[in-house]
Amino acid sequence: MGMRWIRWMHRHGMKQWVVPGAIIASIWVRWAVGMGSYSGYNTPPMYGDYEAQRHWMELTIHLPIRQWYTYDLQYWGLDYPPLTAYVSWLCGFVGSRINPTWFALDSSRGIETPDSAIFMRSTVVALDALIYIPALLMFTRTWQATHSKRTQNFVLLTLLLQPALLLVDFGHFQYNSVMLGFTLLAMNFFAKGQDVLGAIFFVLSLGFKQMALYYAPAIGSYLVGKCIYLGFLSGGRLFIRLGLVTSLTFILLFLPFLPPFAPFPAIFDPITRIFPFNRGLFEDKVANFWCASNVAFKWKHWASPDILVKLSAGLTAIGFLPSVVGLIQGSWKTRLAATHKDAAPPVTPTLPLLPFALLTSSMSFFLFSFQVHEKTILVPLLPITLILSGSSPESSAFAWCVLANNVGVFSMWPLLKRDGLAVPYIATLALWNRLIGYNPRRLQKKSFVQLFSIAVYVACMTLHILELLIAPPSRYPDIFPVLNVLISTPVFVLVWLWSIKCGVETGWALGGLPGSSHAVKANPSDSTTMNHEWKGSGGDQVDGLRRDMSVRAVSLGFSQARRRGSYRPASAGPEVR
Template identity: 35%
Template sequence: MMSELAATAFVALSLRSIISLNSYSGNNKPPMFGDYEAQRHWQEVTVNLEAKHWYTNGTDNDLQYWGLDYPPLTAYHSYLMGHVAKSHNSSFVELHTSRGIETKEHKSFMRLTVLAADSFVYFPAIWALCVGLDRAFQSNVKQLLLLLLAFYPGQVLIDNGHFQYNNISLGLAAAAIAAVLWNKHYSAAFAFTLALNYKQMELYHALPFFSYLLATTLSQKSLKSFAIQLTTIASIVLTVFAILWLPWLHSLDAASQVIHRLFPLGRGVFEDKVANVWCSINVIFKLKKHFLNHQMALICLGSTLLAVLPTNIILFWRRSKYMFLLTLFNTSAAFFLFSFQVHEKSILLIALPAICLFNWWPKEMLWFLEVSVFSMIPLLKRDQLLVSTVAATFIFHLIFKCDYLKTKQQILYENNLLDSVIVISEILMISILIGFLTIEPTPKYPDIWPLIISVVSCAHIFLFLVWGYVKQFSKSDF
């Protein structure tokens, strides 16, 4: 199997390398550029300033210019990459003067840092996850799942196209899921705490981990075993947090500043058009006219809790590994639909558990992955990545809808109603995409196509959440 892993990794890295030759977020778009510049700027800030100043506004750190707004582990990663950049070419991270650098040499360096994260974090983690799924459920589909995780267009296009490091946070989350499947609960707590400290959006996955690990701890046969496991897990989580946050624990103000940067309520409930409930409601009911930001944040918090608590309570009382995966899917979908400040790229957090559920619901999960890529079309078009999107999605379809997989893996079972619904959905998405590319919007409604895409995608995701709840409330428990 190691040869199969090596072959998959080689082909997947080749695809990522080809995607990385294309445009990226903010390409030649001063003065702010885009996510590419944000990641580069964090290297500049962290390598030139003391850690205590990384999240603080100042002469050398203008927070209005891509101020660091991810947790400390991202900052440490930027610090490491910044030192590598400095040793290679100090102009990449010179304070102030390196802003907006877009040389061919620098682009190659930045793209290679993402490929390095793929190679050393994401690929090993998804391999462990696939083996864990095979072992836990005796499914014998680890190679197929590895292909799904390695070639899923959404993650490839966002990290290696748009430019981000979701491969690190998703890789750590995948490692944590794998640890749960292997019954390595201390390792799960460690890996997930790292994921949460790399990107705060991993809160989408936090409640299922908490519910599952708490239920597992309470199921211990003796009080001594219960106390040992609870103490150990709590110690792991608190120790990791303390080590990573140490530079900002010297005062309440310093820690509060980091938290404020991680959860900026001032940005509003959403920025760009995104496929969640609030953006869809805003079409007919302008939220910003009726609610202040803090009021909207409370509404989002209440709505999200209402949507996620039942699924996690079910997991707590009916603990199983299959239920854990389904709860991850439901919880992340609910967070995406109802929480505050959702970004298009957060759909990747639902895609990870969706792929884990592929063994039981192949058609549904492939359909969801299609919807997830469709929901990001406006973002990818902005980055001039539509050709890459079509190509990567086509390759994905070739791999997972070919005759070999239909017969060998038996992923396409008979279900005429579901088949019809999926076909209608795909025709709708393709029609909207064609309209988006060929029909110019009117001056009165310049954002009509991104809005249509977000509303249609939101409706799909909401139906998937309902579907997930139906499956979780049913008596079948794999």
């Protein structure tokens, strides 16, 4: 549908209005989703995430910074990094200018007047419009630069209306789009070759929400890889610059908690709040490895929390290892010969690996790490949607990514249902699937991913219908959330494996990258058949930047279908579809 609309706009001479139209319409949808109820609506005494965010605004504007992380922790104590606190302060400041009672210390707890709710909703929409939407726009203009304007705009539309984020940020009430927006900006600046700026944005992302840590292995190894790629001298210089800038940004973020402004132990207040290892292995029901396997194997009876922490850390590390290895190895393979370093293109050849690496790493955190929330699926969903956005509807990337998105929303169903967001759940899902023109029956016929998708959807529908018709048996009051977890987890595991596979494939393609034919010469051990093909396709005639860009597009899955015939046989490994 999105493409039809864009074509219609072009036909009627309104093509310059596609982007403003899409953005305004998507803001309207965001607002409309926000008309419904939110997390913890009308449920004293603790309410929910909405109240948490509002409470942080209240406490940041009334208390000195030192008390932010220590004040009445039992009632929604602040447990996000300082940037969240600063943004809360800003929102609270503006809000209390409009009406001080909305954020009066303590006495405003649980306030749910329509005016204050609208103010809170508008802060989410405003921050989203200021950070996330520009980041998306920039993404389409940098990462999708080789595609036509129409495709770029279609990508924008796809990303703008991603249902999971709409529901959690504007329905449930959170500010994830800020964190995701910063990460996306970091990716955009990496693509433009401005690594230092990108690193700053990634630190901001981390400073807003610690969940951005899920991306850290990928981003970190990408940057290290870039230094390797540039060679000893300029790479070393970049490494030092990155290190300095990153630590400086961190220091700036935590400045009020550091020695000149506070005694040294003060720094531990935010740190212990941000990383709560004293909570359980998982909370509620979440579609990850621990919760799913807990059905059969009661982890808490078998191991102490300490061991479980170590176990989960180990598994997570193994989970994201392929992405790290892929990035570093890719950089090593394509590293510039010393003589060519002056003519170094601004973009690293490993860039196409980045989205897959981000997906592998964040999904492995989601599946294996400690204390994961169901909402955290948003973190892997960002790279998933990015990969999806450029892929053609016949490709397996498209099939996998839409499946992951839909199941991601499905996995949050118990939460959304509790929040009273059942109707927006249906509406946003239907709208988005129609928008991107998704129909599981029209995927590649009889491919594994098609059959698997259909099976998953049938299971999801059945579960929804059962839940509607039957009350859960009193012996298993949680039967429906547990079944939800059991349906969602295999999908996430497969997506994680799929992302590793794609990373490996793209890594193989790097060896034959036409952008650095000298590098190919330096690595004669690489698979030569592939070099041949890439050269044969006329890669040598185009200039360096364009070639890099076309490879970048490859990583977003666009040429997966196109390339399959000639390229896939050369790549090692069986085809998992």
